[in-house]
Amino acid sequence: MNSLTGTRALARLALRLDRVRLTVWVLGLAVMPMGTAANYLSLYPTDQDLRAVSAVLANPSLVALSGPLFGVSIGGLTVWKIGVTEFILVGLMSLLTVVRHTRTEEESGRLELIGATVVGRYAPLTAALLVTTLANLAIAVLIALGLLATGLPAAGSLAFGLATGLAGMLFAAVAAASAQLTQSARAASALAGAVLGGTYLLRAVGDTGPTWLSWLSPTGWALHLRPYAGERWWVAGLFVGIAAVFATAGYALVARRDVGAGLLPQRLGPAESSPALRSPLALAWRLHRGLLLGWTIGLALTGAVMGGAAAGIGDLQSPNQQLTDILTRMGGNSGLTDAFLAAIFGITGMVAAAYTVQATLRLRQEESSGRVEALLATPVGRVRWAASHLTFALLGTALLLAVAGVAGGVGYGMQIHDVGGQIGRLLGAALVQLPATWVLAGFGTALIGLAPRFSALAWAALIVSVLLVELGALFGLSRWIVDATPFAHVPKLPGSAFTVTPMLWLTAVALALGAVGLAGLHRRDMPVA
Amino acid sequence: MAEAIHVDALVKTFGPTRALDGLDLAVRTGEVHGFLGPNGAGKSTTIRILLGLLRADSGSARLLGGDPRRDATELHRRLAYVPGDVTLWPNLSGGEVIDLLGRLRGGLNVKRRDELLERFDLDPRKKGRAYSKGNRQKVALVAALASDVDLLILDEPTSGLDPLMEEVFRQVIREEQQRDGRTVLLSSHILAEVEALCDRLTIIRDGRAVETGTLADMRHLTRTSIEVDLAGPAPGLDTLPGVHDLRTHNGTVRFDVDTSALDAVLRQLTTVGILSLTSQPPTLEELFLRHYDRTQADGKPQTKVTR
Numbered sequence: 056m057n058s059l060t061g062t063r064a065l066a067r068l069a070l071r072l073d074r075v076r077l078t079v080w081v082l083g084l085a086v087m088p089m090g091t092a093a094n095y096l097s098l099y100p101t102d103q104d105l106r107a108v109s110a111v112l113a114n115p116s117l118v119a120l121s122g123p124l125f126g127v128s129i130g131g132l133t134v135w136k137i138g139v140t141e142f143i144l145v146g147l148m149s150l151l152t153v154v155r156h157t158r159t160e161e162e163s164g165r166l167e168l169i170g171a172t173v174v175g176r177y178a179p180l181t182a183a184l185l186v187t188t189l190a191n192l193a194i195a196v197l198i199a200l201g202l203l204a205t206g207l208p209a210a211g212s213l214a215f216g217l218a219t220g221l222a223g224m225l226f227a228a229v230a231a232a233s234a235q236l237t238q239s240a241r242a243a244s245a246l247a248g249a250v251l252g253g254t255y256l257l258r259a260v261g262d263t264g265p266t267w268l269s270w271l272s273p274t275g276w277a278l279h280l281r282p283y284a285g286e287r288w289w290v291a292g293l294f295v296g297i298a299a300v301f302a303t304a305g306y307a308l309v310a311r312r313d314v315g316a317g318l319l320p321q322r323l324g325p326a327e328s329s330p331a332l333r334s335p336l337a338l339a340w341r342l343h344r345g346l347l348l349g350w351t352i353g354l355a356l357t358g359a360v361m362g363g364a365a366a367g368i369g370d371l372q373s374p375n376q377q378l379t380d381i382l383t384r385m386g387g388n389s390g391l392t393d394a395f396l397a398a399i400f401g402i403t404g405m406v407a408a409a410y411t412v413q414a415t416l417r418l419r420q421e422e423s424s425g426r427v428e429a430l431l432a433t434p435v436g437r438v439r440w441a442a443s444h445l446t447f448a449l450l451g452t453a454l455l456l457a458v459a460g461v462a463g464g465v466g467y468g469m470q471i472h473d474v475g476g477q478i479g480r481l482l483g484a485a486l487v488q489l490p491a492t493w494v495l496a497g498f499g500t501a502l503i504g505l506a507p508r509f510s511a512l513a514w515a516a517l518i519v520s521v522l523l524v525e526l527g528a529l530f531g532l533s534r535w536i537v538d539a540t541p542f543a544h545v546p547k548l549p550g551s552a553f554t555v556t557p558m559l560w561l562t563a564v565a566l567a568l569g570a571v572g573l574a575g576l577h578r579r580d581m582p583v584a
Numbered sequence: 585m586a587e588a589i590h591v592d593a594l595v596k597t598f599g600p601t602r603a604l605d606g607l608d609l610a611v612r613t614g615e616v617h618g619f620l621g622p623n624g625a626g627k628s629t630t631i632r633i634l635l636g637l638l639r640a641d642s643g644s645a646r647l648l649g650g651d652p653r654r655d656a657t658e659l660h661r662r663l664a665y666v667p668g669d670v671t672l673w674p675n676l677s678g679g680e681v682i683d684l685l686g687r688l689r690g691g692l693n694v695k696r697r698d699e700l701l702e703r704f705d706l707d708p709r710k711k712g713r714a715y716s717k718g719n720r721q722k723v724a725l726v727a728a729l730a731s732d733v734d735l736l737i738l739d740e741p742t743s744g745l746d747p748l749m750e751e752v753f754r755q756v757i758r759e760e761q762q763r764d765g766r767t768v769l770l771s772s773h774i775l776a777e778v779e780a781l782c783d784r785l786t787i788i789r790d791g792r793a794v795e796t797g798t799l800a801d802m803r804h805l806t807r808t809s810i811e812v813d814l815a816g817p818a819p820g821l822d823t824l825p826g827v828h829d830l831r832t833h834n835g836t837v838r839f840d841v842d843t844s845a846l847d848a849v850l851r852q853l854t855t856v857g858i859l860s861l862t863s864q865p866p867t868l869e870e871l872f873l874r875h876y877d878r879t880q881a882d883g884k885p886q887t888k889v890t891r
Contacts (some may be wrong), residue, residue: 163714164744236723238676238714239713241674321711321714322708322711323677323681323709323710323711324676324677324678324679324711325679326677326708326709327679327680327708328680328681328683331682332680332683333684333687334688335688342675343675345860387600424671425667425669425671426671426672428637429667429670429727431636431637432637432663432664432737433688434657434658434660434661434687434688435846436656436657436687487829536746578639579636579639580637580638581637582637
């Protein structure tokens with residue numbers, strides 16, 4: 056048997072296991088550029104509109120966020136708007152897929168089962184890379200065809216598809232190496248994810264300061280391939296070269312290590328626990344703190360950058376009427392800057408709600424993994440156990456929003472020399488989102504209490520809410536459908552008047568859902584697998 | 585209080601599956617009680633009802649004089665539990681889990697903990713994800729045994745341990761037996777373990793207790809194998825009540841005898857004159873197998889046991 060025997064069977068298995076997950080990723084990533092281009096076509100019908108909006112985008116904060124605008128055209132604008140997001144997401148998809156079919160399988164012991172059959176040493180990694188390549192190829196082709204169908208130039212469309220697919224392959228190769236280094240799949244994904252985040256930061260710094268830094272970052276290369284702005288095809292060679300280096304490293308490491316082992320040493324923990332670890336809440340803190348810290352940093356950075364970007368909005372001399380309309384619809388009705396900020400904090404609220412859902416569903420994770428059994432056999436009651444995790448879902452989200460508000464206030468205030476005043480205003484704009492996120496925590500708790508096997512529907516609720524709020528008006532959905540989502544009731548601050556009634560209603564709904572969930576949890580059998 | 589656990593006609597269904605079908609179980613205070621049955625017999629379901637995790641459909645369960653569901657918090661202060669499938673938090677060290685579970689129960693004996701870590705040869709500094717199944721089980725065992733509680737509920741605690749560690753486990757449980765008033769419910773499908781440790785046992789099958797009592801009680805129901813060289817012929821041995829499967833080969837006589845008839849048969853043999861005699865007491869294994877064979881012979885629907 057050679058070292059690749061069984062690759063085809065494993066690849067087929069991986070495709071079978073991932074058929075829903077990868078399909079959703081591929082379609083989602085393929086549709087976004089097309090949708091953005093179509094949106095811009097209707098938004099900026101004339102060259103004058105394009106030039107007006109392009110002038111705003113030179114703002115350093117926006118450049119840091121999305122990169123420089125290389126071409127004043129619908130295509131150029133589309134790449135600017137969606138490009139970096141697309142490259143980050145495709146990288147995430149690729150690294151998660153590779154780790155899932157290599158280190159996760161190995162950690163769970165399933166690979167041992169497979170390894171005892173006729174499977175070559177390099178087969179699992181090759182199969183994982185093959186499947187990921189297939190997904191990236193599909194994304195690249197679909198993006199190119201979609202943009203072409205929207206009526207954009209062929210070369211640029213092809214370049215954008217290529218850049219996205221290559222970015223995905225690069226991070227697949229990074230994951231192929233990182234999956235060999237650590238014993239835990241989580242750590243392998245985190246390592247590859249850190250590389251991904253690092254390339255984003257490098258590009259952000261490089262695009263606003265020394266340009267050569269941005270040339271060190273693959274996320275930067277994707278933009279430097281210049282779709283719709285005089286394509287530089289040779290940049291594709293950079294991707295291929297570096298991806299080959301990482302993939303080769305991955306294969307070399309596979310050959311050198313034992314199944315199940317990593318190359319980085321396992322860190323040991325303390326032999327005795329600190330005196331503080333003596334309550335369910337202390338345990339929950341241990342389990343949530345990493346996630347919460349990551350989110351806090353992310354929202355602080357986003358808040359600061361967005362606050363900074365808002366200052367540039369005010370410089371806009373002849374605002375495009377439709378852009379103003381859009382912002383006003385999303386944001387409020389007093390001043391373009393306030394409308395922009397209100398729209399940003401509306402989105403921030405929905406982003407923070409993703410943390411809320413994640414932290415709430417941790418309850419379910421603790422249950423289905425079986426860890427809860429030993430805990431509930433101690434004097435810790437179920438409601439107390441649930442409350443320990445929900446504390447982080449509820450107050451953790453409050454912390455995230457507060458941090459985003461303060462950071463936004465600092466970012467905006469520094470630009471307009473009013474830090475003190477803006478912190479208060481934007482802290483308010485962020486915190487009004489809180490009751491709406493709590494409704495999702497309540498919904499998640501109700502699912503866990505009443506229908507534990509369906510608790511992942513909490514994610515569906517968040518996604519549907521986001522889609523309804525963002526697209527409801529665009530598609531002319533009737534008001535009562537949009538009103539079904541909690542975010543439709545959040546006052547649009549800053550700018551609009553603050554009304555306390557919807558906040559009270561949202562809080563009441565959240566509490567009622569939570570109470571129903573806890574009552575169900577109290578009554579039902581545990582653990583439900 | 586004479587009984588630490590009293591379960592009466594307990595029924596629990598999961599959808600179409602009847603996991604418990606009128607189970608009775610009585611565990612006396614201070615004893616080590618074996619809870620014996622094949623996989624899927626309903627042992628873990630019973631234990632989870634006793635811990636208040638599952639709700640019984642009908643029947644009653646009492647634990648340390650309280651209601652397992654209503655009084656869960658108070659009762660759990662007085663018991664420690666080792667699940668059949670121990671899962672740990674991947675980023676907490678074994679030592680942290682031991683201390684946490686002990687403290688949640690209201691404190692643990694640090695000296696005892698260190699002694700147990702030593703005897704079970706467990707490194708408490710490893711993170712949860714790095715432990716093998718056996719070592720995860722040791723973490724839960726140390727946490728349970730280092731707590732000062734009235735009742736230990738152990739669900740197949742040795743299924744991942746190697747023979748050396750299993751011997752350590754037996755020693756530790758024997759020491760627990762010496763302590764006053766400490767009750768142990770030991771679920772297992774390993775007969776030798778139950779035989780070595782338990783004062784009384786209950787055999788469960790398809791959600792129902794099919795046999796309960798001391799090992800001695802149960803041996804009465806079974807047969808001893810005898811192999812004997814006699815000074816002369818022993819006529820009429822095959823007609824004695826309680827003698828089965830009599831075979832003679834080169835003057836050596838082999839037969840099985842009901843334990844209740846042992847005395848009469850041995851008297852008969854001594855009148856002839858015994859040159860040598862070996863006897864094999866009934867093992868739990870035989871008891872177990874015989875029991876399953878018997879119910880099979882009754883023509884009851886058989887599903888699980890085929891040995």
